[in-house]
Amino acid sequence: MTYDAKTPDEYVSLLPEERKGPLDSLRKTILSHLPKGFEETMSYGMIGYVVPHSLYPDGYHCSPELPLPFMNIASQKNFVALYHMGLYAQKDLLDWFTAEYPKYATRKLDMGKSCVRFKKMDDIPLDLIGELCTKMSVREWIDLYEKNIKKT
Template sequence: MTAPDPTDIEEYLAGVDGRRAEELRLLHSVIRTSAPGFAPVLVESGGAPLLGYGLLPYKSKSMKQPSEWPVVSLAPRKNYVSLYISAVIDGRYVPEIHADRLGKVSCGKSCIRFKRLTDLNLDAIGEILADLEKRWRAGEKLYGEH
């Protein structure tokens, strides 16, 4: 996959409706500031594009061939925003590890869902992403077979 033209990212963000667009722009800025080494990329997931960051080699147990997947990705939904942090540290997904620090959100294994950006602890997200980028630069494997 090649890096998207910056206008593609802008078009993606411009295609989001209302308050969600402003929230995604702010979160995009937090991600880019906290983990500048994770380059933005548009990826398809279930027929809907995601705005991803830090495309890395990935292979799950069910995959026959390795692929690539972003460490972090954003997806606007009808009633909330999903922030995916797909990295695994010590056998646990990062959102699970930090669930108590993330604010008034709903956490899955790799997914953080929130209705309003003010519900998400942006300082914690910034710290978590900066740590992930530091680990990545040090050569730590952020993905593994799950």
Template sequence: MKPPSNVKTPEQYIASLPADRAKTISTVRALVNKHIPRGYDECLTWGTIGWTIPLSRYPDTYNQQPICYVALAAQKNFCSLYLMGAFWSARQLEQLKAAFKTAGKKLDMGKCCVHFQSPDDLPLAAIGKLIAAISSEQWIEMYEQSRSKTKSGQAQKKKLGAQSKSKAAAKRGTAKRRR
């Protein structure tokens, strides 16, 4: 269920949904906002409500887009909560699975999301804890570790290293002239 192209904010996204979906998304959005650590910005990203590391804070992403940590969307047949931390961390994924089992709820997972019809389908307290568990600083570290394992990430690291070396050399040259 892609939002209309004129939708620019999470509030507009929710207003564009049918009433039942709007209520569901609003409830889960409130949960995320209650538990999201400092350093993440809520925005509309990739047609979903997302909580991201803004480019103003971390501009060196592989796709020039903010690093998404959590996202929330109303799809055609269900809603989706994208918990990237739980899918990058085996420990968090196991905690998520255990939380569903303990709560007696069925876990319906996509590649990196949990599908649900209603907030009642989710172990909300456990999801809140998972969201709160990774600070924005930790998320950046996890992103950088992940990127360092790819060819393009290694190339970007070399490029940035060369740039910082040339900046350091330029500073040393300036410092020598000042003496």
């Protein structure tokens, strides 16, 4: 689902009541753990965490006018989603996350390539997500992106 929000605060305000608290807690966890340099913005109709053009002028190779995306959170129809490009691009990080997940959550990991889905709002492993946020700096993300994803 997408919401016609201009800011992350507006996005949260438009959510159904049962989603506001969990998504706001997830957002606060990310903001308190994300390394310096990433910026919170609206991206693809979701709350996004990006490398701004001031740090990476090339922007996103698919749409250079957009900043380089790193992570998004969203309230979808049947779940809250965390999209983390580092999980998609770095196998060691993915392996760490999948090994750690059962230590923090009671339900089975529901994950796509970079999307972690939380169908039960009371089982979002905030401590694990906070730790995940600390695992990659802006510079590390740019280097990984240029090495593995960006088409030259």
